[in-house]
Structure formats: structure tokens, C-alpha cells
Amino acid sequence: MRIAAIDLAPVNPTATHVDGMVASGFEEVRVEFEKNFAERGEIGAAVAAYFRGEKVVDLWGGRRTPAGDAPWNRDTMVVVMSTTKGLAAMTLALANSRGWLDYDAPVARYWPEFAQNGKAEITVRQLLGHEAGLVLLDEKLSIEKMRDLDHVARLLARQKPAWPPGTRHGYHAMTVGMYMQELIRHVDPAHRTLGRFFHEEIAEPLDLEFYIGLPRDIPDSRLAKFKPLSRARAILALGSTPPALIKKVLLPRSLLRRSLSTPSDADFNDRRCLEVELPAGNGVGTARAIARAYSAFAEGGTELGIIPETFARLTAPPNVVQPKDEVLGIPAYYSLGFIRPGPDIAFGSSPRAFGTPGAGGSFGFADPDARLGYAYVMNKLDFWLIDDPREKALRDAVYRAMTRLTGRSDGAR
Numbered sequence: 541m542r543i544a545a546i547d548l549a550p551v552n553p554t555a556t557h558v559d560g561m562v563a564s565g566f567e568e569v570r571v572e573f574e575k576n577f578a579e580r581g582e583i584g585a586a587v588a589a590y591f592r593g594e595k596v597v598d599l600w601g602g603r604r605t606p607a608g609d610a611p612w613n614r615d616t617m618v619v620v621m622s623t624t625k626g627l628a629a630m631t632l633a634l635a636n637s638r639g640w641l642d643y644d645a646p647v648a649r650y651w652p653e654f655a656q657n658g659k660a661e662i663t664v665r666q667l668l669g670h671e672a673g674l675v676l677l678d679e680k681l682s683i684e685k686m687r688d689l690d691h692v693a694r695l696l697a698r699q700k701p702a703w704p705p706g707t708r709h710g711y712h713a714m715t716v717g718m719y720m721q722e723l724i725r726h727v728d729p730a731h732r733t734l735g736r737f738f739h740e741e742i743a744e745p746l747d748l749e750f751y752i753g754l755p756r757d758i759p760d761s762r763l764a765k766f767k768p769l770s771r772a773r774a775i776l777a778l779g780s781t782p783p784a785l786i787k788k789v790l791l792p793r794s795l796l797r798r799s800l801s802t803p804s805d806a807d808f809n810d811r812r813c814l815e816v817e818l819p820a821g822n823g824v825g826t827a828r829a830i831a832r833a834y835s836a837f838a839e840g841g842t843e844l845g846i847i848p849e850t851f852a853r854l855t856a857p858p859n860v861v862q863p864k865d866e867v868l869g870i871p872a873y874y875s876l877g878f879i880r881p882g883p884d885i886a887f888g889s890s891p892r893a894f895g896t897p898g899a900g901g902s903f904g905f906a907d908p909d910a911r912l913g914y915a916y917v918m919n920k921l922d923f924w925l926i927d928d929p930r931e932k933a934l935r936d937a938v939y940r941a942m943t944r945l946t947g948r949s950d951g952a953r
Contacts, residue, residue, distance in 0.1 A: 556574065556577040556578065556601060556602060557601050557602060557603070557611045557612065558570070558573060558574050558577065558599065558600075558601035558602075559599070559600060559601060559614070560586075560597075560598045560599035560600050560601075560614070561595075561597075561598050561599075562596065562597050562598075562599065563591075563594070563595075563596035563597070565596075565941050565944060565945050566589075566596050566597055566937075566938070566941040568937045568940060568941060569587065569589070569597050569599070569934055569937040569938055569941065570599060571937070572933040572934050572936075572937045573585075573587060573599050573601065573934060574601075575933065576930045576933065576934075577601060577602055580929055580930050580933075581920065582601075582602055582918065582920060582930055583602050583603055583606055583767060583918070583919055583920040584601070584602035584603045584604050584605075584612040584616070584618075584764055584918065584919045584920075585600070585601065585602055585612070585916065585917065585918035585919070585920075585930070586599060586600035586601075586612065586616070586618075586826060586827035586828070586916070586917050586918075587599050587600075587827055587915070587916045587917075587931075587934045588826070588827040588828040588830070588831035588832075588914070588915050589831055589912060589913065589914045589915075589938050590831050590832060590834075590835030590838075590912070590913040590914075591910075591911065591912055591938075591942060592911045593835060593839055593911070595828075595831075595832075596938075596941075597938065598827075598828055600612050600613070600614060600616065600827070604616050604618075604763075604764040604765065604919065605764070605765045605919075606765065606766070606767040606919065606920070610761075612764060612919075613762075615749070615762055615826070616762060616763075616764050616826070617749060617750075617751075617758070617762055617763055617764065617824050617825050617826055618763070618764035618766065618824065618825075618917050618918070618919055619766070619808045619814060619822055619823065619824050620823050620824070620825065620830070620898045620902045620904075620917050621808070621821050621822075621898030621899040621900055621902060622713070622820060622821055622896055622897065622898040622899055623823065623830065623896050623897060623898035623902045623903060623904050623915075623917070624717070624752060624818075624819060624820060624821055624822060624823030624896075624898070625716065625717060625819070625820050625821075625877060625878075625896040626830075626834070626877070626878055626894075626895050626896035626904055626905070627738060627742075627750060627752065627823055627830065627833060627904075628717055628720050628734060628738070628752060628819035628820070628823075628877065629668065629720070629876060629877025629878055629896075630738070630742055630833065630837065630844075631720070631724055631734055631737050631738050631741070631742065632664075632668065632720060632723060632724065632876070632877060633837075633841070633846060633850055633854060633876070634741055634742070634844060634845060634846065635723075635724065635727050635728065636850045636853070637841075637845055637846050637847045637849075637850040638845070640727040640728065640729075641664060641723065641727045642664065643663070643664045643665045643668070643853060643876060644663055644664070644665055645663060645664060646660065646661055646662065646663055646664075647659070647662050647663065647664055647667055647719075647723070648660050648662075650723060650726045650727050651693075651697070651722055651723065651726045653693070653694070653697040653698075654696075654697050654722075656697055656698045657698060657699065657700040657701070658700065658701060658705075659672070659674075659699075659701065659705065661705070662701075662705045662706070664723065665876065666705055666706050667716070667719055668716070668720075668874070668875075668876050668877040669709060669858070669859075669874045669875055669876070670709045670710055670711055670712045670716065670865075670867075670872075670874045671705060671706050671707075671708070671709045672701060672705045672706075672712070672719075673701030673702040673703040673704070673705050673708075673710070674696075674699055674701055674702070674712060674715050674716075674719065675702050675710055675711070675712050675713070675715060675795050675798075675799045675867055676699075676702060676715070676795065676798055676799055676802075677695060677696075677699060677715065677802050678699060678700070679695055680801075680804045681695065681802050681803050681804060682803055682804055682805050683803050683805055683806065683812060683813050683816055685803075686803055686816040686817075686818065687816055689721065689722075689725070689733065689817075692718060692721075692722075693722050693725075696715070696718055696719060696722060699715075702795065703866065708862060708866050709860070709862075709865060709866065709872070709874060710795060710865050710866030710867035710868070711796070711799070711865055711867040711868050711872065712799070712820075712867075713796070713799045713800055713820065713821075713867070714799060714800065714802045714803075714818070714820045714821055715799070715802065715820070716820050716877070717734075717818055717819030717820025717821065718818075718819070718820070720734055720819050720820075720877065721733065721734045721817060721819055724737050733753070733817055734752060734817060734819050735751065735752035735753035735817040735819070736753075738750075738752055739751065739752075741844070742833060742844060743829070745843070745844060746829075746832055746833060746836055746843075746844070747832075748825065748829035748832055748833055749825050749826050749828070749829045750823060750824070750825030750826070750829040750830060750833070751823065751824050751825060752817050752818075752819050752822070752823045753814075753815060753816060753817040754811060754814040754815050754822075754824050755815075756815060758824075760811065763811065763814075763824070764919040765809050765919060766808070766809060766900065766918075766919040766920065766921055767919065767920045767921060768809070768921055769899075769900070769921050769922075769923065782869070782870050784868075784869030784870050794867075795866065795867045796867050796868060796869075799867060803818070806818075806822075808821075808822060821898075821899075825917075826917070827904075827915040827916060827917045828915075829915075830904040830915035830917070831904065831913045831914055831915040832913060833904075833913070834895065834904055834905055834906040834913035834914065834915065835906070835912070835913025836913070837851075837854070837894075837906040837908075837913070838906040838907055838908050838910075838911050838912055838913045839908075839911060840908070851908075853876065854875075854876055854878070854894055855892040855894065855908055856875070857875075857880075857891055858873045858874060858875035858880045858882075859875075860873050860874075860882070863882060863883070863884065868925070870884070870925075871883070871884040871885070872884075872885065873885060875894070876894075877896075878894035878895060878896055879894070879895060879896050879897065879926075880893070880894055881893055885926060886927075887903075887905055887907075887926070887935070888905060888907040888909070888910070888912075889907050889909050889910045889912075889939070890907070890908075890909040892907075892908050892909055893905055893906065893907045893908070893909075894906055895914075897925065897926045899921065900918070900920070900921030900922055901916070901918055901920075901921065901922050901924060901928035901930060901931055902915075902916060902917045902918060902931075903915065903916050903926070903928075903931050903935075904916075910939075910942060912938070912942070914935060914938060916930070916931040916934055916935070918930065918931075
């Protein structure tokens, strides 16, 4: 069957301002999306899905600010925290396809200064797999200093690993994006920044509204403001948060707490923080854009120039000897800049899926076996690392719809 033959049914606005479209057969996603506002405390959000290359879900609703009644519109954009990492990792996949970057080569081959302080043998794969021990920065890095990428590069190059590289893995919450930035700047013949490379080589060809480094001409009226995490809300979330993670969050000297202090003055409700390039956490865009990008990769990435060899590397099982994350204190599975499914983390229809969740609840991923690109974004931050009930209800509804259409329980071809 062809998705192009499915009639698209417009969604009628409701009292909670839900708008958009779903393809015939995907109406349950709209029902769950409306429940998010009626039953699950949603403020403002959007969800999108592309199945077999065709858009089948594109919904948005609620308010773009925690207070007031400004509606979340079709073109509303929001910062998606670590969901940005997956979009950033796509740029390195493109560099790999062009022969500029070998995942198994030492980082120092492309960036000789990186070899300082025992880092000469760290491979690109280890760095992108959060195995390099480069979780922290010894020097405070402000948003203003982030504007000088050469200064950031010198700071990154002389950083000493927190553990022997390759012996364990631990979430490089903010630093992995900075290292991605320098890899792109060094291997791209034009020496573009990662944000510019993403815009010109991925966003423009796919017509995406997603930015790593927000342009100044984007009006504030298009940006959603988020409700941040708080200590009081954290107490309410204790029952749904792994105890090991709670310990890491509460201990002031834990690797997790210290890693989140980069940049030292980050405020993602302040657009000055969004205008610099922070490829691990300050991407701004729509769910539609993220889902479309992952759809291109779910289809093999050929329309962007991803070669079959690179695609095979992206979908290969991660090589994880010990699943416990040194920083988060819980099992996690990483490969080439993406999070991957594992015994303790389930998403997609097979182990070949790849994507990244973001702090607060956002999520984007590609499921190559189901030929699905999916994304959810919101402006009320919550405490789930993955499987936030708001997002999970939508994802499950998408897979049930695909099952009904294909007759297969995994939603695949």
C-alpha cells in the first residue's frame, strides 16, 4: 500500500487549542494528544511523524508560554535540549559519507591539538559513544565566551579525561556537542561551524525549521517559553525517577551535577543563550522538522547523500560491555552520537533504531525497519529521562496505527 493514497483529515480546534492534521488511520494519535492537555498536565506541545516518507501526523496545541493565553501555532519553535544531539550527529554522518571523517580514526588525526593530556588514542567512535571521559570542563565557560569558538577549542583540547578513555561510558551532557562542533570545523573543507553546516547541508535541502544557533531575525513571538524543572516538582517525581539517578542529581560534586554547569550562565528561556551554537542542547525548531530529518535517515539517508556503508554503521548494534552509565548511574546505550535501544531502554521496532531524547521530555528518532521518523516537543519540562507519559502515549498510538495499516505488530514493512 502507499501512504500517499491515505486521505488526510484536518483536526478541528478544541478548547485546549489543538490543531493540525493526521492521516486516515492515525486518528488515535490526535485523541492521545488531546488527552495530554486534558489529563496529563500538558501546557504547549507538538508531535509529528513521517511513515514511509509521508507525513502522517502533524499536531500542535496548547500555549507557547506557561502563563497567559498565547497559542502554540503551526510555526512555533521551542528549544529541545539534548534532542539536539541527534540532529548534530547527522552532520558527522554526512561527513563520514563524504569520506572526510572515519569513525574509527583517532580524533587527533583531524584535530592534532586534541592529543593533549592523554587523548591521542581516543577515536571518534569513542568520543561520540560517551566513552572518552570528557564530561567536564576545568574552566568555567560562559555564553559570551561560547561566541569565540577558537577559545572553546583550546579549552576542549587541553581537557584531561575523567577516566581512562574506552574503559567505561558516561553521558557527556553538554561537552559532546562542543567536540562535535570542532570535528566538523576541522574536517569540513570550508571549515563551517556545525550549525551552519547543518543549515546548509541538511535543513535547507529538507526544508526544515530547525536551528543550532538561532538567527537573530526569528521573532520572539515564534518562540515557546518553557516551564523549568524545580525542587518542589522534583519531590513529586521521586516515584518515577530511578534512585541511582536521584543520587547523582542531588550530590553537588557528582559528575552529572558538575557537567550540567556548562555553560555556567545558561538560561534557555533567554534567546541570547539560543543564538550561540551549543550542539548538545540548544537546538530550536519544530517537531515537524525533527521528524522530517529522522524520516530522511529512516529511509536510508540517500536524499542527503548518506551512503549505504554509513547507514550500516548508524544502525549497527552499539558495542557496550558495561551498560551502566558512569554519569547517570543507570544503564544507557550510545553509538555515533545517538542513543540506542537496549534491554533497559525500549523504542523503535528493532535494535536498529536511533535517536536522542531531551531533558524535560522531548524525543526524536528514526526507526529504519518501520520506515518511521518521529518527534515530540513541549514547553513543560518534566523529570523522565525517556518514556515521559505524554510522549510515550503518542509514540504508542503511532505504532498501533502502523500495525493496523500494515498488519504487522512491529509496524514495519
